[in-house]
Amino acid sequence: MSEAQVRTLPTTEKAHDGGPAPLVPERRPFGVWFKDKGWRHAVGIVTTIFAVFPLLYVLSAALDSNGTLVGSNGLFSRFDTGNFTALFSDPSRPFGRWFLNTLVVGLVTSAATVFLGAMAAYAFSRMRFKGRRVGLLTLLLLQMFPQLLAVVAIFLLLSGISQVIPALGLGSQLGLIMVYLGGALGVNTYLMYGFFNTVPQSLDEAAKIDGASHVQIFFGIILRLVTPILAVVGLLAFIGISSEFVIASVVLTDPDTQTLAVGLYSYVAQQRSENWGVFAAGAVIAAIPVMALFLFLQKYIVSGLTAGSVKG
Amino acid sequence: MPKPDVHELQASTTSTTPAQPPRAAAHQNAFHRNLRNSRRGPDSIKGTVLKIVLLGLVDALAVYVLMMLFLSQSWAALAVSSLVVLAINWIYLRKGGLPAKYLAPGVLFLLVFQVLVVFFSGYIAFTNYGDGHNSTKEDAIAAIQLTAQKRVPDSPAYKAAVLTKGDTFYLLFTDPSGKAQIGSTGEPLTEVSGAGKDSAGKANSLPGYETLKFQEIVANQQEILKITVPVSEDPADGTLRTADGSTAYQFKPALSYDAATDTFNDSETGKAYRDNGKGAFADANGETLATGWKIDVGMDNFARAFTDPSLRGPLLGVILWTFTFSVASVALTFAVGLFLAITFNREDLRGKKVYRILMILPYAFPAFLSGLVWSGILNPEFGWLNQTLLGGANIGWLTDPVLAKISVLVVNVWLGFPYMFLVCTGALQSLPTEIDEAARMDGASPWRVFRSIKLPLLLVSVAPLLISSFAFNFNNFNVIYMLTGGGPRFADTDRDIGATDILITLVYKVAFGQGTGRDYGLASALAIIIFIIVATISAISFKQTKALEDVN
Numbered sequence: 001m002s003e004a005q006v007r008t009l010p011t012t013e014k015a016h017d018g019g020p021a022p023l024v025p026e027r028r029p030f031g032v033w034f035k036d037k038g039w040r041h042a043v044g045i046v047t048t049i050f051a052v053f054p055l056l057y058v059l060s061a062a063l064d065s066n067g068t069l070v071g072s073n074g075l076f077s078r079f080d081t082g083n084f085t086a087l088f089s090d091p092s093r094p095f096g097r098w099f100l101n102t103l104v105v106g107l108v109t110s111a112a113t114v115f116l117g118a119m120a121a122y123a124f125s126r127m128r129f130k131g132r133r134v135g136l137l138t139l140l141l142l143q144m145f146p147q148l149l150a151v152v153a154i155f156l157l158l159s160g161i162s163q164v165i166p167a168l169g170l171g172s173q174l175g176l177i178m179v180y181l182g183g184a185l186g187v188n189t190y191l192m193y194g195f196f197n198t199v200p201q202s203l204d205e206a207a208k209i210d211g212a213s214h215v216q217i218f219f220g221i222i223l224r225l226v227t228p229i230l231a232v233v234g235l236l237a238f239i240g241i242s243s244e245f246v247i248a249s250v251v252l253t254d255p256d257t258q259t260l261a262v263g264l265y266s267y268v269a270q271q272r273s274e275n276w277g278v279f280a281a282g283a284v285i286a287a288i289p290v291m292a293l294f295l296f297l298q299k300y301i302v303s304g305l306t307a308g309s310v311k312g
Numbered sequence: 313m314p315k316p317d318v319h320e321l322q323a324s325t326t327s328t329t330p331a332q333p334p335r336a337a338a339h340q341n342a343f344h345r346n347l348r349n350s351r352r353g354p355d356s357i358k359g360t361v362l363k364i365v366l367l368g369l370v371d372a373l374a375v376y377v378l379m380m381l382f383l384s385q386s387w388a389a390l391a392v393s394s395l396v397v398l399a400i401n402w403i404y405l406r407k408g409g410l411p412a413k414y415l416a417p418g419v420l421f422l423l424v425f426q427v428l429v430v431f432f433s434g435y436i437a438f439t440n441y442g443d444g445h446n447s448t449k450e451d452a453i454a455a456i457q458l459t460a461q462k463r464v465p466d467s468p469a470y471k472a473a474v475l476t477k478g479d480t481f482y483l484l485f486t487d488p489s490g491k492a493q494i495g496s497t498g499e500p501l502t503e504v505s506g507a508g509k510d511s512a513g514k515a516n517s518l519p520g521y522e523t524l525k526f527q528e529i530v531a532n533q534q535e536i537l538k539i540t541v542p543v544s545e546d547p548a549d550g551t552l553r554t555a556d557g558s559t560a561y562q563f564k565p566a567l568s569y570d571a572a573t574d575t576f577n578d579s580e581t582g583k584a585y586r587d588n589g590k591g592a593f594a595d596a597n598g599e600t601l602a603t604g605w606k607i608d609v610g611m612d613n614f615a616r617a618f619t620d621p622s623l624r625g626p627l628l629g630v631i632l633w634t635f636t637f638s639v640a641s642v643a644l645t646f647a648v649g650l651f652l653a654i655t656f657n658r659e660d661l662r663g664k665k666v667y668r669i670l671m672i673l674p675y676a677f678p679a680f681l682s683g684l685v686w687s688g689i690l691n692p693e694f695g696w697l698n699q700t701l702l703g704g705a706n707i708g709w710l711t712d713p714v715l716a717k718i719s720v721l722v723v724n725v726w727l728g729f730p731y732m733f734l735v736c737t738g739a740l741q742s743l744p745t746e747i748d749e750a751a752r753m754d755g756a757s758p759w760r761v762f763r764s765i766k767l768p769l770l771l772v773s774v775a776p777l778l779i780s781s782f783a784f785n786f787n788n789f790n791v792i793y794m795l796t797g798g799g800p801r802f803a804d805t806d807r808d809i810g811a812t813d814i815l816i817t818l819v820y821k822v823a824f825g826q827g828t829g830r831d832y833g834l835a836s837a838l839a840i841i842i843f844i845i846v847a848t849i850s851a852i853s854f855k856q857t858k859a860l861e862d863v864n
Contacts (some may be wrong), residue, residue, distance in 0.1 A: 037662075040655050044667040048653060050726065051671045057696060058685045069694035116418035123414035135415075142422070145430055145847075148787055148816060149839045152823045152832045153432035156441070164380045164389075182425025185418045214410060215359055243679045246789055246820060261680045268684055273694050277510070280688075282314070283681045294676035295669065 018024040061280035069273040072280065081280035095282055097256055098263035102242050102286075105173055105259055109180045110237035114230050122190035124220050126204060135191070145177065145188045148246050154179055155250045176251045180241055188233045195229035196222065232300050239290055260286045367404055373398065396420070406480035430843075437836035438608055440591050443829040445604045449587075452605040456576065456593070457547040457565040461540075464550065467562040471514040474529055474536055474557045475521040481532070483541050483554060486515045494518065494543035495552070529557040567601070576601065611835035622626075626802050626809040633717070634814040637792075638785040641724045642778055648725060649732025650770075654762075657740050683794025686723045690795075711800050711812035720812050724791050728781070739773045740766075779853045783846055787816045815842045 030038070061072035065082025087095045123129075124136060147154065158179070162169025162236070169175055203225075204217050212220065223230070245261040252258045255266075264286065267279045294301065374397040381390040400420075405413045413617065439445075448457075468488065475482040475494070482496045482498045484507065492507040492515035508517035529536060536557050543549040543562070550564035567576045567585070574594050576585040585593035585601055592604030618624055652671070656664055689696045690709040698705050705756045743766060751761045791800060798813035798821065808821050815838060823835035 037658075040658070040661055041663070043652070043655050044663070044671075048667060048670045051674050051730070054682070054685050055673060055677060055724070056682075057677040057689060061688070065399060069691055070699065072688070073694075073696045073700045075700075098805075103469065116421070119414040120418045123411045127411045127414075129411040129805075132411075142426055145426070145843050146787055147426060147429070148789060149819070149842055150426075150429040150433045151820065152835045153429040153436060155823075156436065156832065157425075157429060157432060160389075163378060164384050164386065175843070178421065179425050181418075182429075183422075185422050189418075213359070214355070218414075239678075241673055243790065245680050245793070250824060261678075265680070265684070268687075272687065272691070276688060279684070283685060287678055287681060290843065291676040298669075298840055 041304040058283050060278045061277055062284045065277060069276040072276055083277040084285075086278045087281045087285070090278075092255065093263065093267060094256060095263065095285075098258055098260045099285070101173065101252075101257060102261075105177060105180075106238045106242045108176050109241050110234045112177070112181055113184040113237045114186060114234045115296060116181065117188035117192050117233060118226070118230060119187050119218075119224060120189045122222060124189065124193050125196035126201070126222075136190075139186050139189055143156050147183055151246055151250055154247060158251060171253050171257060173252065173257055176248060179247060179251065180244075188237070191233055192226065192229055195226050199225045228300055231297065234302065235293065235297060239294070240287075242286075242290060331817050359362045363404070367401070369398065373401075433836045433839055436608060436832055437613055437840050439606055439833050440604075440609045440612070441606050441833045442831040442837075445591050445606050445833075447605055449605040452603050453569055454547050455603045456567060456601055457569060460564040461551060462566045464562045464564045470552060470560040470562075472552075472554050472558060472560040473514065473516040474524040474532075474554075476524060477521045480762060481535055481539050482521060483539055483552065483560060484515050484518060484521075485541075485552065485560060486513065492518075494521075495538050497541065500542040500544050501552070524557070527580070609833065613833045614841070616634065617837060617841070622805045622807055626805045626807065626813075629802065629811070630813050630815060630818050632811065633812065634786060637717075637720065637724075637812075637814055638782050638788070639789070640721055641728060641785040642782050644721060645728035645732045645781070646736075646774075646778060648729040649734075650736045652729070652733045653736035653740055657737065671733060672730040674726050675734075679727060680790045680794060682727050683723065683791045686719075686726070687795050688718050690723075708800075713800055716796050716800060716812050719791060720795055723795055724785070724788070727791060728785075731781075735774060735777055739770050742773070743769055775856075776854075779850060782853075783850055786814070786846055787842070788814070789816045789820065792817050793820070815845075 028036075057072070057075065060075045060077075062083055063076070063080065064072060064074075064078045064087070065080045066072070066078065111187075124132060158168075158170045158175050160169075161175065162171070166172070167174060168178065170204050199222060203221055207217050207221055243261060244259075244260070245265065248259050249262045249265070250264055255263065258266075264279060267275050267282065374393070378390060378393055378397070381393060400416065403409060403416050471486040473484045475484050475604075480496055482494055484504075485493045485495075485501070486509075487493065490513055492504050492509075493501045494504050495501040504518060506519060510516050526534070536554065540551040540553050540563075541560075542551050548565060548568060550561045550562055552562055554560040567578055569576050570817035574587055577583070583595045585595050588594035588598075588600065590604075590609070591607040592600040594600040616623060617627055656667060658664070687710065688694075692698060692706060692708045692711050695709070697709065698707055708715055710716050747765055747769075748761060751765055752758075756764070792812055792814055796810070796812045798808070798817050799810040800812075801808065801810040808825050809818060813821070819835045819838045819842070821829050822838065824830060
């Protein structure tokens with residue numbers, strides 16, 4: 001509806017003018033300006049407040065060492081870093097460890113995800129073999145059963161593995177990484193497959209004639225030309241894994257091995273009100289790197305999104 | 313003078329090329345060799361060495377795993393693992409089969425942690441696996457005998473000394489005849505000779521072991537209390553325990569197991585507990601012993617989900633809400649996102665970029681934190697909304713069933729609209745402008761243009777994303793669990809199920825929840841139900857989208 005008003009406005013304005021177009025744009029009456037653009041700004045401001053307020057709220061709570069939920073209601077009434085010191089000084093809730101764990105699990109998993117996905121995409125894009133089409137379709141189908149649903153089976157499988165090789169079973173980050181790698185193909189392979197196809201085959205052929213092996217072509221040519229999609233897949237994998245709660249909470253039982261999602265939840269699971277300030281401080285530290293990365297690379301992410309991955 | 317030079321050079325090259333056949337042949341040879349090499353795969357020494365090292369590492373790990381599996385006597389796992397190891401070696405050692413070499417690692421993880429666990433879920437759904445039912449019947453019998461121990465009335469006091477060897481505590485007993493016996497937790501009594509004795513005839517030392525002094529006994533009291541020494545290999549014979557590290561008493565199971573009749577008999581009350589066919593021992597009144605065992609229960613879990621009165625009503629409510637939640641979430645986020653995309657789809661709007669950045673911030677904020685942050689804002693007692701904005705009102709944003717549902721939707725819109733905004737902006741900008749102009753020439757109103765032309769075209773490109781967004785929200789665990797924890801709880805059930813629970817949070821709570829105990833079988837059955845629902849809907853809607861594309 002609003003579209004309608006907007007598109008017709010410029011013509012009516014010109015008709016109103018009558019004479020030759022002035023060099024300096026005339027100041028329009030407020031009503032006309034509002035109908036054309038003003039309401040857009042109004043929508044923009046309201047939406048921005050809705051979008052940004054919770055973030056400001058958590059930032060304010062983090063900077064107010066009053067600490068409780070009630071105390072956080074006066075926005076930005078105090079500024080101190082008490083919550084941040086408290087955050088790093090509780091040995092039963094090792095925030096520093098959680099942060100490190102999240103980084104390690106996230107980086108290792110996303111690097112491996114990119115590598116495994118790229119190898120699969122290379123095979124699907126450059127080679128013709130029996131079962132190629134079926135393989136691609138099967139990947140799409142398997143995506144419909146998220147790992148989340150099989151959390152009970154994953155738990156029991158890992159507890160079985162614990163009895164044989166404790167280093168890979170319950171409570172081990174390596175075990176968790178392996179579980180995450182179960183989803184390394186799937187959507188990622190699809191995203192990369194599409195991108196790999198845009199790299200002309202003639203490049204590989206030329207390299208082959210020059211005597212390059214498939215390994216040299218893969219690492220030396222293809223991987224270098226598809227770096228943008230590798231970055232997008234890696235980043236999306238990292239963001240997804242650093243937010244993953246269900247499987248991590250089931251697998252990582254010891255506070256020293258937990259990730260931020262599991263640890264920070266434990267902060268407020270029982271006493272949401274009392275620990276609020278410290279939790280807010282943790283939330284700010286946990287969110288800032290991810291948000292910075294996101295905003296820094298948003299152009300690539302947006303193109304990746306329209307290509308098919310989902311969050312909200 | 314330069315010109316003739318060039319000519320001379322050209323002439324000389326053209327004339328020398330045919331005059332030097334040996335060099336050309338060498339070139340050609342090298343060319344063929346390279347071609348052959350490329351067909352043979354990596355052949356540089358570096359590559360071969362790397363391949364051998366990597367495969368060697370994998371095989372070394374595999375041998376270790378196989379040995380551990382052999383020691384733990386898991387034959388099925390051993391067989392499967394051996395086949396996997398053979399397959400990996402076959403794939404990487406043979407000459408051809410290049411695609412498999414690139415696909416194998418990813419597919420291996422996929423098979424184990426995505427395909428296998430699905431089938432495993434299916435298997436668990438048909439068992440009574442869960443708290444108190446997590447092992448075999450033999451284990452359950454032993455466990456019942458071990459946990460139901462009582463001190464034998466008037467049993468003689470054994471003289472005991474505490475010894476250690478390595479990290480293990482041992483008890484050294486002296487029986488009335490002066491015989492010395494040693495044992496520890498899990499290691500039945502064995503007679504020993506050569507024990508040193510004190511003046512009262514109590515054995516107190518043994519070569520190879522260290523005797524604890526009084527202070528050490530006090531320091532390790534907790535550990536010593538836990539030592540339970542089986543009298544013999546048969547758990548029915550009871551155990552010996554000590555409270556003070558110097559005297560021990562005999563404990564016997566209060567429930568004795570009779571293998572001939574497969575019953576447990578309570579020596580005090582005289583009750584008999586029989587195998588009730590449902591993986592537990594039960595008395596005549598149906599009262600069961602706490603420890604049971606795992607059995608196959610067929611469709612019981614599925615049947616229970618829809619017939620058990622404490623489960624049926626809540627479950628139907630949860631299924632209904634899951635659909636409402638996911639459909640409403642997609643519809644609302646799409647509506648808001650599309651509206652914003654249209655609003656800001658103007659080249660000449662000042663501050664467009666700033667709005668855009670600020671509006672996608674919620675999308676960049678880690679999803680698991682959003683629910684928690686909003687739960688603080690919406691908290692009925694202490695939250696900012698009630699306390700500050702509404703001046704101390706007491707509105708149950710998260711505790712009233714209807715308001716809680718609305719709150720969940722609002723928060724999910726907050727989380728999801730930036731995504732839809734980005735997607736719709738991209739789709740709008742890719743629409744051809746000529747259609748717009750043509751429709752206008754024909755006299756269509758802008759609203760009509762949008763509704764009849766732009767929206768359908770937009771939907772063609774966005775529909776698959778809407779479907780996957782639906783599937784995502786159908787299992788949107790984080791927002792529900794972090795914001796309301798599924799609450800407020802239903803009044804008509806003793807289970808931890810609430811008004812905002814969706815199926816996936818229900819699965820999680822049934823499987824790992826506090827309070828009502830873990831029921832893996834039921835949780836897996838619910839997961840299978842979810843899978844069937846999501847798969848059916850996705851299949852249908854993808855067909856529908858195909859139809860949309862055909863229109864285009």
